Amino acid sequence: xxxxxxxxxxxxxxxxxxxxxxxxxxxxxxxxxxxxxxxxxxxxxxxxxxxxxxxxxxxxxxxxxxxxxxxxxxxxxxxxxxxxxxxxxxxxxxxxxxxxxxxxxxxxxxxxxxxxxxxxxxxxxxxxxxxxxxxxxxxxxxxxxxxxxxxxxxxxxxxxxxxxxxxxxxxxxxxxxxxxxxxxxxxxxxxxxxxxxxxxxxxxxxxxxxxxxxxxxxxxxxxxxxxxxxxxxxxxxxxxxxxxxxxxxxxxx
Numbered sequence: 001x002x003x004x005x006x007x008x009x010x011x012x013x014x015x016x017x018x019x020x021x022x023x024x025x026x027x028x029x030x031x032x033x034x035x036x037x038x039x040x041x042x043x044x045x046x047x048x049x050x051x052x053x054x055x056x057x058x059x060x061x062x063x064x065x066x067x068x069x070x071x072x073x074x075x076x077x078x079x080x081x082x083x084x085x086x087x088x089x090x091x092x093x094x095x096x097x098x099x100x101x102x103x104x105x106x107x108x109x110x111x112x113x114x115x116x117x118x119x120x121x122x123x124x125x126x127x128x129x130x131x132x133x134x135x136x137x138x139x140x141x142x143x144x145x146x147x148x149x150x151x152x153x154x155x156x157x158x159x160x161x162x163x164x165x166x167x168x169x170x171x172x173x174x175x176x177x178x179x180x181x182x183x184x185x186x187x188x189x190x191x192x193x194x195x196x197x198x199x200x201x202x203x204x205x206x207x208x209x210x211x212x213x214x215x216x217x218x219x220x221x222x223x224x225x226x227x228x229x230x231x232x233x234x235x236x237x238x239x240x241x242x243x244x245x246x247x248x249x250x251x252x253x
Contacts, residue, residue: 032172039181047230050122064076071090132165137157137158140158182198213229
């Protein structure tokens, strides 16, 4: 019995050592890629709720989301009633907004990607995943820190020359063991800290675990916060590129 316990302990220690050697052999870019792959999958669809908190008021927005790789994304607003039916879609570098109340399709220009999305502390860029953290930035591990009980790599992302991105720098904390994206810091072109996002409430979604709660806090607006909570998410669903069309924006439910 003692011998079996010793063998089990040695086996576990060797497995952990092998894992950490593998993790340490990954480049910062590969770590970011693995974290993005975990969040996105090949495709996904889910249900989310966004709560916008202000010192004197709050509001909730419920939505369905669909995603295919990094180039296709769609959001359908299900509540509140005054916003229900609005659809936002990203195809490659283009973003569109269907507004059924006025029967109008609006193309959102690049100049508005840094603007607030539906009055929240997330930008159009944040919600449409226009930033490619893998391809449009250089990557450097600058520290190792604990975030919400998870040992994380702190990775500094600096935009490549002429990259079509909003932020002047991004810091991202990625857990060493399961590559959870646990925290972000977003800096403007003058490298002033603008927003901080903290992720928490790890939950099982299909074949993977992920943070289910994202809290965005602007640094220059005391009392302001926006929280996004994922209630359901399915991965690697069968979804053609044709799903992400202006025609489907008008009829998706």
